[in-house]
Amino acid sequence: MKVHLMYRDQDFDLEQEPPPNREALIQDLELRTLFHAMAQGDRFLYEVAKTAVLCGSTDPDAIRYRQDILRDGLENPAVIREMYQITIESAENKKRRWLGVFSQSPSGILHSSVQMLEMFVGLLKRLRRIADEHAKEFESEGWTTFFRVIEEELDDGYFATVESHLKELKFRDGILLSVGLGPGNEGAGYILGKPHNGKSWIERMLVRDSAAYSFRIHRRDDHSARALGALKDRGLNLVADALAQSADHIDSFLRVLRIELAFYVSCLNLYEQLSELGEPASFPVPVALDERRHSFHGLYDICLALTMKRQVVGNDAAADSKDLVIITGANQGGKSTFLRSIGLAQLMTQCGMFVPAESLRANVCEGLFTHFRRKEDATMESGKLDEELGRMSDIADAITPHSMVLFNESFAATNEREGSEIARQIVNALLDKQIKVFFVTHQYELARGYYDEHMESALFLRAERRSDGTRTFKLIEGGPLPTSYGRDLYSRIFGTDS
Amino acid sequence: MYPMVFRSILYDRIKDGIRREIHEVPPSFTDLNLDQIVDAVTDSKEEYDLKPFLYSPLNDVETVKYRQEVAQDLERGTVLESIRSFAEKMVRMRRHLASIRKLYYKYHREGWYLEAVAAYCEAVTGLARDLCSFDLQSDGLLAFRTYLTDYASSDAFTSLVEETERLKAELSSVKYCMILKGRLVQVRRYEGETDYSAEVEKTFAKFRQGTVKDYRVRLAVGSGMSRVEAQILDLVARLYPEAFAHLDRYCAKHSSYLDETIAVFDREVQFYVAYLEYIEPIKRAGLPFCYPQISATSKEICSEDGFDLALANKCVAEHSTVVCNNFYLKGPERIFVVSGPNQGGKTTFARTFGQLHYLGSLGCPVPGRKAKLFLFDQLYAHFEREEDIRNLRGKLQDDLVRIHAILKQATPRSIIIINEAFTSTALQDAVFLSKEIMETIIDLDLLCVCVTFIDELASLSEKTVSMVSTIVPENPALRTYKIVRKPADGLAYALSIAEKHRLRYDQLKERIKA
DSSP states (O other): OOOOSSSSSSSTTTOOOOOOHHHHHHHHHHHHHHHHHHHHHOHHHHHHHHHHSSSSSOOOOHHHHHHHHHHHHHHHHHHHHHHHHHHHHHHHHHTTTTTTTOOHHHHHHHHHHHHHOOOOOOOOOHHHHHHHHGGGGGSSSSHHHHHHHOOOOOOOOHHHHHHHHHHHTOOOOOEEEEEEEEEGGOOOEEEOOOOOOOSSSHHHHHTOOEEEEEEEOOOTTTHHHHHHHHHHHHHHHHHHHHHHHHHHHHHHHHHHHHHHHHHHHHHHHHHHHHHHHHHHHHHHOOEEETTEEEEEEEEEOOOHHHHSSSOOOHHHHHHHHHHEEEEETTTTTSHHHHHHHHHHHHHHHTTOOOBBBSSEEEOOOOEEEEEEOOOOTTOSOOOOHHHHHHHHHHHHHHHOOTTTEESSTTTSSSHHHHHHHHHHOOOOOHHHTTOOOEEOOOHHHHHHHHHHOOTEEEEEEEEEEEEEEEEEEEEEEOOOOSSSSSSHHHHHHHHOOO | OOSSOOOOOSSSSSSHHSSOOOOSOTTTTTTEEEEEEHHHHTTTGGEEEEEEEEHOOOHHHHHHHHHHHOOOOOOOHHHHHHHHHHHHHHHHHHHHEEEEEEEEOOHHHHHHHHHHHHHHHHHHHHHHHHHSOOOOOOOHHHHHHHHHHHHSSSSHHHHHHHHHHHHHHHHHHOOEEEEEEEEEEEEEEOOOOOBHHHHHHHHHHHGGOOEEEOOOOOOOOOOOOOOHHHHHHHHHHHHSHHHHHHHHHHHHTTOOOHHHHHHHHHHHHHHHHHHHHHHHHHHTOOOEEOOEEEESSOOOEEEEEEOOOHEEEEHHHOOOOOOEEEEEEEEOOOEEEEEETSSSHHHHHHHHHHHHHHHTTOOOEEEESEEEEEOOOEEEEEEOOOGGGGGGOHHHHHHHHHHHHHHOOOTTTTTTEEEEEESSHHHHHHHHHHHHHHHHHHHHOOOOEEESOOHHHHHGGTTEEEEEEEEEETEEEEEEEEEEEOOOOOOOOOOOOOHTTOOSHHHHHHHHOO
16 A cells, blocks of 8 residues: 555655755755745645755656646645645654554564554544545546555455454463474474464363363462563564554555655645735646756746745746856846746756746756855865865766756856856866756856857847846846946946946 | 695694694784784684784795695685585584583473584585585695595494484474463464464555564573473473483483594684685775795795785775785895885885785785785884883984894894884984995895885895885875885976866766766
8 A cells, every 4th residue: 555646656755865966956046945935834844845846856757747646736725634634643643642662572562553553543544534535526647546545455344354453462362372392492483373263262272182281380480470471472573573563554654645745735835825926836847858948938936936925027938959058147137036946947847846937848857956156165275266166076976967057157256267268168068968057157258158159059148138227137038248237236226327 | 645634724734733822913013004904804703713823924835835725725616605604503513512501401401402413413514515516626625625524424423413313303393382371371282273473464464665664572592491481391392202202312322523623624714714704805896816926035026916905904895995006026126115205105015015925924815916925034014103201212212222123133034114214313314324224134135115205225225126106297185105116206286276176178077977
């Protein structure tokens, strides 16, 4: 019995190692804002949202599988939240009632496992009822399979069998063990015998034939009583293990369910906030790894919208069959925001979420890397360029073909000629290895160099600036211009017109 | 031709079989890190007390060859595995015998005695069978095989095996039922009751979610038998009287069974097993080992791709690379003078030289693709010491006292390894002293490695060879740990910062994995 609401054929692993560059991604794309919006103050939702967003899939089919499940979820938010509640109760019951297998002895393990299982059976029955009532309202492959399995596996007959075992395993009639002789003539292979139905088997045994011998331990002989308990434990070892493992399995089923539902609950949370802001959200079209697609309409920086709590400017672009996008233009013209929106949409697409855009179609990538300009290294151990190249070297260690790198004002911490040359060598090597590059730069030499090559596979975008000097925060297609617009900024801040 | 009477797998001649076992660590051990090697080799083999063998370098070429051949046989096919499986059974036997001393109940003790004999029978039969299937080459193992097969086919041994097996089968067919209710225990014969655990497990199987914790409690086994268990066993003996009568008779009859020669072999062969197991992961990491050609007369030594074994053991565990070095001496050459940048592998080179010779003299395979080594009478090492306030001598004086002691004892057949002597004095003094020492060494005509910061020593005589630690031209900060034959140079190169980070176009392209 599997949950499989995140993948068609495997569980979602909350412990999986996020990509090595996660800290850079979180910092550069301001992912904490996104995670907080999804979690709404719940630490568990935060963890799940974070892992899911950072560990997306590269398989468009797997992405569509989740999109469909989420679509169903957006239609039936109450059912999702009710099921999620059951999984939370399981965790809370365990904590509140001190349930769990902490004992060191098989009889203790058996006793606590029976208690755990009795609690789980109650919750599973409720899950069954939800399936009975709501299954027909869900259309996606993931949900249909999930509800069908619940109905098939957890039928009334099954619950009856389980409950009768749980009663039997309290051993009100004594314990029957079969034993062999092992090395050293020590008892070995202690096996719990199956109790017989009908008349108490122990009565039958006790009045039996001559080939039986018995003795009774004196009531003050505690040492022997303990030794006898140890033998009993040998016999119960296997059944205690089987039962404790079963409890663990159900526990882990409910835990997996809790994790996977948590992802959808966090998506519901985010969706509700975007609806309140009146911002659009749509399901993106994921395209295969080796294709080059990137076109979108109204793509906005979701973190900016969530922080400002209002609608923000969206961008359009048609970058299909491009693997180099160079963005130049006015300072504070929305270049970094644009770059972040690209990165955010990529992560959200690959984890199966909706994206902050009216529409988006993009190829998936093997790994997303960001290289943003940082503040001066506080330790002063290395110069700024050294620090930037160090981070680039870390990327080089981790990156593989069909990845994507977002550069923001990188390698500008030296004179323009040298900086451009370093950047050019790095970008060329990446392109040769089928890596998609977005590069925000005000280094004219670098941008111009590529522009003059008239590469088919390169797209040039520029932050728009009206003739009156105001910015629209929209990017338009266009080559680099030799001057940057720092003086605009200067004039606005200093209030003088040059 | 191999000796008709087998005595020892470590010594080819009988007179060598009786020798004092050395328990003191030889003096040069710590400096050469041979102590680390020996500790690691013997680490999991404490019960065999192998250190005396490792502390006793051989002084005749014949015995070295005897051991090299045995070791080569052991490395062939699955010979080593057979020895290992033999040893495991012998270990098991000794554990059982040791445990009996602590047991109280008769049938319990007798049960374990039977297990001990069974382990011994298995060990002997298995090894005799295995050895016959191998194409052995060494005198040592051939002689042992003859001894063992004769023993294994003797009437006494074959009937021991037969009786042991029959009795074990009889006892293991005993099966009974126990009913526990409160303080009442009933025992009777088994009557086909089915396993309830399996049924419970089946019921819950549908929830299986990958692997979970194993809740089976490790219940103490072999830690004696309680009175209750003994009572139960007595009842079981009443249910099955014949089997237990057979056991009594068996124990009385076979009260002594162990063969002395086999017991000695079991210990001595572990010398090889321990060493081969120790170098195994290092070999697997791609580092070469070889059986050196050992000579007591020729000082034309050489090594191809030799390395520091103690260091390699560490590096392999940490997945870092090990640097191999070549060296050779020809004609009148006797002395390596090693100079060059610090941290360049000079000390490692000196240790490698010493280790190779020492390990070679034990008859072991040594690091490297090929080696020709000299069978020394003594191996001396003079490494820099921390100042010792207890001996009241200054550091320089201490250096000189120690070197003097070495030179007084050294013979032309000795090897001396000197690492950075006289660093605590003025350069002029150091040059003078070093030259004096070197002259003595040159006169003695012995083999020597001298790590020094004094370049002049390299060209003192036709007996000296200059070796230099090297650097990467593009990045002087990176060390190659390669020591090569050439005069020293002190070149340093500046390097562009991108290149340092390996981010030039071609470097980066190279780095990105497909």
